[in-house]
Amino acid sequence: MEKETLYRYVACQASPEEEMAVLTWLEADPVHESELAKVQRQHDLVALSAPVINELYAKDRRRRFGSVLRRWSAAAAAVVLLAFGGYYFHAARDFSRQGERLLSVSVPHGQRVSLTLQDGTSVWLNAGTTLRYPALFTGRERRVEIDGEARFEVVHDAKHPFIVRTYACDVEVLGTKFNVVAEEENGLFSTALFEGRVAVSSRLVPGERLVLEPDEVVTLEGKHLCLAQIDNDEEYLWTNGIISLTDQSFSELMHRFEKTFGVTIRIEREPSIRIGQGKIRQSVGIDNALQVLQRFADFEYEKDEQNNTITIR
Structure with a gap:
């Protein structure tokens, strides 16, 4: 070839x-x-040439949430949004019922990846996420599977609905922008809608289905779906290397830090913390991020460079 x-x-x-x-x-x-x-x-x-990354970083400093989404849609037309190393790409030797060859992309912790599917749909994958998708969409539906967190900007095609399969729910769309979190290991699921319309069908409770309007988010409470308004736009700016601190518990922040910075964090004692509003960039590094939190919570930490581990005391 x-x-x-x-x-x-x-x-x-x-x-x-x-x-x-x-x-x-x-x-x-x-x-x-x-x-x-x-x-x-x-x-x-x-x-991943430095000039491109620097240009995107500089532009971001002058843009708000909505314009950030539009810019990434234009800038990430190829394969990579931002990754500080390689990601795992695998062409799986199995086929769906429609005879579609399945591909798989797994993103290590500490990295982020963007790719464009065969139909033109843009997908952003957060750290620790795996996406399985067909090389060609040949059936009546455009189906993909994720484990982790991803943002989608789906190309409209009324005759071929786009379906994101997760361990807990199927998210069906015609053409829209939305964010999905599906971590089976941690029992986490949510879908936040930015534009368009999506239907979320539970795979845990047969027949349970919710239709989202823009600025709504559905989460999993126990085994049931719960609908609410998006109250923190910054939570979905991870594609731009931004970590929201707003209304996050300490353990929730450590979970985000583990994925974002690619480290293992052990909590021996969890301090009380609740930051009304705030955010930090991935580029500041794990030490600076923890030092920021020390302004709001009483804790010490110890780093084990050899094992890439941080212990919170």
Whole structure:
């Protein structure tokens, strides 16, 4: 397979004929999967040029929440939004009922990734997230699966609804912007809607279904869905490296810090903390982030550089 064709494929710029040729080539020999992954990594390194990152960072300082979402939609048209290393890309050798080849992207802690699906839908993946999706949408529905946190800007197609499958719920949309958290290990699920309309159908309680309007969020309380208004827009600015401190418990913040900074945090004693409003950037680093929290809570911490672990006392 010509390298130019593979580069166009990973950049989502290949023609339908080229996409089919690449998929056929992948299936012909398992070795080809590692070759494609190598091209993917090369493409990512090019996409991560410092001038582009600095330009996005500078622009962000002058924009509010709504304009941030619009800018990322335009700037992240290829594969990577912001990642400080490689992410795990795997072309799974299994097929859905429609015969779609499934691909998988897993994002390590401390990183963030963006990619564009075959239909033009933009997806932002937070640290510790895995996305499974078909290389080509060929059935009546456009189905993807996530474990972790992701933001979607779905291309409208009334004849082919877009469905995000999680351990707890299925989120169905026609064309919209929304954020999904689905962490089965921690029993967390939420869907926040920014634009458009989505329907959330529970997989834990058959028949339970909620339809969201913009600025609404649905969460999982026990096994049941709970609808509320979004009261903290900053919580969804993680795509821009912003961590919201507003109304978060200490354990919730440590969970976010673990994913964002790629460390393991052990809490021997949990201090009381409740910050009315505030946020920090991922770029400040874990030490500065913890020192900010020490202004609001009484605790000490110890770092184990060798094991990449922090102990809170």
